[in-house]
Amino acid sequence: MCSSHQHSNDQVSTAATGAGISVRVEDMTCGHCAGTIKSAIESSIPGTKVTANPEARLVSVEGAADLAQISNIITTAGYTPTPAHA
Numbered sequence: 001m002c003s004s005h006q007h008s009n010d011q012v013s014t015a016a017t018g019a020g021i022s023v024r025v026e027d028m029t030c031g032h033c034a035g036t037i038k039s040a041i042e043s044s045i046p047g048t049k050v051t052a053n054p055e056a057r058l059v060s061v062e063g064a065a066d067l068a069q070i071s072n073i074i075t076t077a078g079y080t081p082t083p084a085h086a
Contacts, residue, residue, distance in 0.1 A: 020060060021061045021066075022059070022061075023058070023059040023060075024059075025079060026057055027079060027080075028052065028059070031054055034054045036078070037050075037052050037074060037077055038051075041061055041073050041074075044069075045069065048061055048062065049061070
């Protein structure tokens with residue numbers, strides 16, 4: 001997680017969409033956090049298009065193989081994703 005901000009242990013909500021995967025990241029509070037997540041996903045899955053919006057706390061991934069892979073990458077980047085409840 002971003003060392004320039006104090007983060008709580010908020011969880012990440014995730015949902016698969018028809019156009020890709022959208023991930024709600026409650027502890028993505030600044031541009032540095034967004035950049036960390038975006039870089040982690042793009043470097044792990046070449047060819048993906050990642051949009052990370054810290055104001056909306058939303059990460060959108062197009063071209064991703066699956067939600068489990070995205071969740072693993074976010075965990076490795078220092079965040080704790082959990083599937084959204086139906």
